[in-house]
Amino acid sequence: MTLHTPSAPSYKRIAPPKAVGIIAAALSAGQRKSGVDTAPIVLNEHGLSTQLEQLGWQVKVNDMLQNCEPWRPEFDPDVGRIKEPRFVGAVNKALAEEVRQHCARGELALTLGGDHSLAVGTISGSTSVYGDELCVVWVDAHSDINSFESSPSGNLHGCPLAILLDLFSDKPLVGFEWVKPILKKERLVYIGLRDVDEGEKRILRENNIKAFSMYDVDKYGIGKVVEMALDHVNPARTLPIHLSFDVDALDPTVAPSTGTPVRGGLTFREGHFICEEIAATGQLVAMDLVEVNPSLGDKVALEQTVKIGCSLVRCALGETLL
Numbered sequence: 437m438t439l440h441t442p443s444a445p446s447y448k449r450i451a452p453p454k455a456v457g458i459i460a461a462a463l464s465a466g467q468r469k470s471g472v473d474t475a476p477i478v479l480n481e482h483g484l485s486t487q488l489e490q491l492g493w494q495v496k497v498n499d500m501l502q503n504c505e506p507w508r509p510e511f512d513p514d515v516g517r518i519k520e521p522r523f524v525g526a527v528n529k530a531l532a533e534e535v536r537q538h539c540a541r542g543e544l545a546l547t548l549g550g551d552h553s554l555a556v557g558t559i560s561g562s563t564s565v566y567g568d569e570l571c572v573v574w575v576d577a578h579s580d581i582n583s584f585e586s587s588p589s590g591n592l593h594g595c596p597l598a599i600l601l602d603l604f605s606d607k608p609l610v611g612f613e614w615v616k617p618i619l620k621k622e623r624l625v626y627i628g629l630r631d632v633d634e635g636e637k638r639i640l641r642e643n644n645i646k647a648f649s650m651y652d653v654d655k656y657g658i659g660k661v662v663e664m665a666l667d668h669v670n671p672a673r674t675l676p677i678h679l680s681f682d683v684d685a686l687d688p689t690v691a692p693s694t695g696t697p698v699r700g701g702l703t704f705r706e707g708h709f710i711c712e713e714i715a716a717t718g719q720l721v722a723m724d725l726v727e728v729n730p731s732l733g734d735k736v737a738l739e740q741t742v743k744i745g746c747s748l749v750r751c752a753l754g755e756t757l758l
């Protein structure tokens with residue numbers, strides 16, 4: 437009898453990254469509330485890069501997309517209900533290349549958003565280096581998998597996973613023709629869902645996509661949920677992980693400064709626990725922290741949200757309680 441040993445990973449991982457590229461991605465055109473584009477600067481002003489250096493990381497700040505205006509086309513009419521597709525597509529294309537370069541150098545690509553439409557670029561970048569073994573853990577109140585037909589708002593931050601999984605390939609959206617659908621739906625898992633549109637529920641069901649909602653967090657506890665989520669996408673814990681963390685996954689009492697808050701979310705500790713468990717796998721190669729909007733809420737709300745944004749990133753990058 438031979439024991440099952442997981443086959444050696446075939447992706448080109450040099451060593452667990454010790455350097456982190458912090459990509460400021462000031463993209464706000466994927467939704468309608470201004471201010472989300474200022475989050476990368478506010479997070480850095482709060483000392484995030486220094487904190488990561490103190491954790492032993494070599495930090496490289498990438499400000500290529502600190503200002504997205506150079507990518508704004510002169511003419512960008514709606515396509516159906518979808519707003520600013522050419523602009524959002526062009527910024528994501530540039531972002532994909534930045535993430536690719538960091539990953540190709542063996543660095544962890546940390547993207548500070550910006551709205552969640554930027555995940556089209558970040559995951560395109562990470563899959564271009566790590567291929568279809570890349571797992572995505574998507575922590576969010578929303579499933580962000582609307583098609584261009586099902587999107588109720590026309591906001592592209594509700595659509596990135598539909599674009600990445602190529603669920604509607606018969607006609608790629610203008611601006612996104614460059615996207616290569618490398619991410620596999622078996623390699624995607626959600627944690628924290630509680631505001632999923634009817635059309636999205638159907639898409640999740642028809643494509644058999646694994647999702648742990650807040651119901652599951654209540655029923656099983658966060659420890660079991662994270663274990664089941666990782667078992668689904670990464671059973672031997674040998675595959676590279678891209679963590680896409682939307683701050684609205686947290687309860688609005690914990691992280692109020694965000695554009696689409698939904699009550700009934702993750703507690704402070706549950707949010708951090710997800711990051712700690714992913715850090716413990718040693719497989720994190722990319723992370724997005726998105727939807728912090730410093731313009732929403734009062735000074736206390738902002739301080740609270742920015743602080744928790746920084747501490748989630750620190751936990752994912754190895755900070756422990758003891």
Ligand SMILES: NC(=[NH2+])NCCC[C@H](N)C(=O)O
Nearest residue numbers: 552578582589591593594696
């Ligand atoms: N990344 C987010 N906060 N997404 C919110 C999406 C809300 C809604 N499902 C929509 O498609 O418009």
Ligand SMILES: [Mn+2]
Nearest residue numbers: 577578682684
């Ligand atoms: Mn969300």
Ligand SMILES: [Mn+2]
Nearest residue numbers: 552576580682
């Ligand atoms: Mn989101």
